[in-house]
Amino acid sequence: MRIVSWNVNSLNVRLPQLVRWLEHDEARAPDILALQELKLEEGRFPRAELETLGYQALVSGQKTYNGVALLARTLPTDPVADMPGYEDPQRRMLAAAVDGVRVVNFYVVNGQSVGSEKFDYKMAWLEAARGFLAAQLAQYPKLVVLGDFNIAPDDRDVHDPVAWHERILCSTSEREALRRLLALGLHDTFRMFEEGAGHFSWWDYRQAAFRRNLGLRIDLVLVSDALRAHCAGAGIDRVPRAWERPSDHAPVWLEMAL
DNA sequence: ATGGTGGTGCGACCA
Numbered sequence: 086m087r088i089v090s091w092n093v094n095s096l097n098v099r100l101p102q103l104v105r106w107l108e109h110d111e112a113r114a115p116d117i118l119a120l121q122e123l124k125l126e127e128g129r130f131p132r133a134e135l136e137t138l139g140y141q142a143l144v145s146g147q148k149t150y151n152g153v154a155l156l157a158r159t160l161p162t163d164p165v166a167d168m169p170g171y172e173d174p175q176r177r178m179l180a181a182a183v184d185g186v187r188v189v190n191f192y193v194v195n196g197q198s199v200g201s202e203k204f205d206y207k208m209a210w211l212e213a214a215r216g217f218l219a220a221q222l223a224q225y226p227k228l229v230v231l232g233d234f235n236i237a238p239d240d241r242d243v244h245d246p247v248a249w250h251e252r253i254l255c256s257t258s259e260r261e262a263l264r265r266l267l268a269l270g271l272h273d274t275f276r277m278f279e280e281g282a283g284h285f286s287w288w289d290y291r292q293a294a295f296r297r298n299l300g301l302r303i304d305l306v307l308v309s310d311a312l313r314a315h316c317a318g319a320g321i322d323r324v325p326r327a328w329e330r331p332s333d334h335a336p337v338w339l340e341m342a343l
Numbered sequence: 344a345t346g347g348t349g350g351t352g353c354g355a356c357c358a
Contacts, residue, residue, distance in 0.1 A: 149351055150356090289347085291348045
């Protein structure tokens with residue numbers, strides 16, 4: 086089973102790249118695909134085009150901002166788009182079951198800058214996410230949590246840790262919030278297969294950051310203890326980031342032997 | 344140097 090997370094930064098703009106990416110290497114096409122930053126309402130989701138490629142989609146959409154989807158060969162079941170007890174008009178979460186695996190797709194709040202109002206929202210959102218994931222784990226031991234976490238787990242995940250020291254996406258409080266999620270019994274699958282620095286999933290559009298590999302690794306695929314031994318490979322697909330008019334994020338993937 | 348790029352949508356706001 087191959088599972089992928091990709092922040093597409095507007096599905097309206099990126100649909101041609103998504104289609105091209107799904108077709109360019111069919112042997113590596115995902116069984117499950119989690120998308121973030123659709124920036125469209127559910128009614129504008131391109132269901133027909135994706136059905137042609139063999140995918141059924143669950144969508145939690147929103148005009149202009151946010152928006153997430155879960156795609157699989159058969160429609161994911163038992164969907165949840167709201168974290169119980171946490172009111173959030175922003176569409177940032179979608180959980181459902183596919184082939185006996187529970188999948189939670191997150192588009193974590195960016196947070197703008199440490200100490201801002203948006204930062205407070207980010208920290209509150211992450212605390213709600215911790216409670217939600219604890220409940221999901223209790224109900225579904227085989228859990229995958231993936232998406233744009235807007236947190237670089239440690240300095241290996243940052244091209245210039247000095248310049249980014251205690252800045253948004255890299256601050257100690259954000260990293261501790263991520264640690265509290267991992268402490269539930271979740272594992273950063275990329276680090277099961279690669280311990281080195283310099284592997285990124287997001288590069289700013291400015292200053293030719295991708296060409297110079299000035300990036301951060303903020304898109305993650307986490308698995309629960311019950312799935313850990315089944316992980317066979319994980320990585321970041323930089324290919325579509327080099328295409329014309331790309332998303333600023335690369336797809337990140339996990340291969341599981343189930 | 345508080346810049347730089349891109350998406351949404353037409354003026355800011357978000358990342």
